[in-house]
Amino acid sequence: MKIFIMEGLNVLVTGSTCGIGLHTAKILFKKGATVILTCRDEVRGRRAVESLLVGVKEEDVAKESERIHLFTLDVTNYNSICEFTDEVSKMFKYIHVIINNAGIMGVPFELSVDGIEMHFATNVFGHYVVVERLLPLLLKTNRPDFKSRVIVVSSGLYRNAETIPQVSKLLGQKTYEYSSKQAYAFSKLANCLYTVALAKMLEPHNVGVYCVRPGFVNGTELGRETHWFLRALAAPLIWFIAKSLDQGCETIVYLAETPADQLKSGSMYYEKKEEPYNEMVDVTAIRQVWAILRHLEDTIWKRNTQLTDKQKFHGENVRNILEESLII
Template sequence: MSQEFSFTTTAEEVAAAFAGEIKGKNVLITGTSLNGLGFEAARAIARYANLVVITGYDEGRLKLSEDVIKKENPTAKIYRLSIDLASLASVRQAADEVNRLTEPLHVLVHNAAIAFVDFKLSEDGFELHYATNHIGPFLLTKLLVPKLLASASPDYTPRVVFVSSAAHALPGGHDVGFAALTNPDPTNYSRSGGYRQTKSANVLMGFELSKRSKGKINAFSLHPGLIYTKGFDKDYALVHFQNAGILDEHGQPVTSHAWKTIPQGAATTVAAAFDPSLNDKAGAYLADCQAANDQISPHCADPGNAEKLWNITENLIGESFSF
């Protein structure tokens, strides 16, 4: 089925193709504000799923997302979950709430992320990119492992999806940033570097989670594509992308680059969550709804880096995974 998908495939098209796989499934997607990739994935999946848990740190925006999904699909079952991924306390509270739900969890999608922010430490003392894009999702996964394993059956393996970026392989991104993770230092910090390092972490976690679970969980990472979102409007992002030649002097997309729409960008997330042809490709990196391990930068294909990142992060949160 996946061989029919391409650069222009939309999340709705992928969800329709895998409606049978989505039916009866319970899915949690982080970062589901309107007009974003997470929302679009949730909208497409909600048409067929048993339950979609949408998350964000702003309850009002979450309610807007739920309202739009339910207006389109009145029978969709949506659960709103407030979470601040940069706060370990908030992550623990949200995980407790999910674990109290009666339903098991079939798919966990780590979509939420921040990008190109000024140097700042989280309330737990971590650099904000790492806190939001890696450490928070790592802890959330760890705490929801029992809920994921409860969905397993002889013919189904639960999945965890990390929305990464091709930015992990760009110049300046060839570094996992272990020093930034353990000893954040504003004098050695760059906004683009912080983003790229955490997108590298996403790729490494897809590989390492699959490896450590020994077949109990299938994890994947992916590049959604180059998509013009509201994040480009922020001053720091605007200047960065103008300097990179991605946006013009008016802040508009440079047409020489291959841009995707939001529905096209969310397609690979839905494929990673449900395409059965990926069952024997645990840990794979996807692009355009296809396994694309040839696009992984060498530092993210290094098992030693994956193992080191995992061990450091377990130490930082003070907890170990148990499968």
């Protein structure tokens, strides 16, 4: 099977200071890609950059460092996303691959600075905004031999989602019995629904969108909200059944570098193979989640006094690129 050489491709990885995101960035960097790392903490960000350069000959460090770009990004903060995408758009003419990886799991009920339930803000909405605002860079290409793409990191736990909550609940405007497990499961289901919707809308633009479930991976920070005692009890089992980071990011790397004619846009992949979604991924749910994403952004545009006219104008313009009637 022919694999495209990553050299010359610009790859953005969110949540790239630890776990699967950092490991994916390391592998793609070694394959020749220019990697765009994101961080909330600059110290951790600099450590991530240094870790990518481990093994590089001292005389080559300066040159190889030119292929690593570190940006500050808080995917739960709309203003931070706008600043980030503005900076990226000034520095780059093209983005060939966007990997929506940053995520949280099991946090107590909390609203983001924009007033959105934190699982949904982090795992879904923030990435929706990142991709939307970088669409012009994704649609342009200097590599006609490579189909630009978005890779959405989901989880097999999306199957545990019982329902799609009302938007008023996601905005904290309606009291309900909150379950962190259900909040996480729904956010991962939303990842799947978003993938299918975006794939349909980007099909005319020759951009692929793929969903991936890495499996149970050791070495990530997703379980950091779990009590230390429970983590200690589970450690032997985790060690026995969990995948390594190499195994966990294998399918992400596969989706990043495999020729598009060997992939199916809108599909879920596990262990480098396509697998069917469950019955929750249907047209009604796809439309519902897309409408939620649009409504949340509309709400932020009304509330956010720090958003500049230029930033809002750009958001409205990139929206027009996507033909929502294609969500059938």
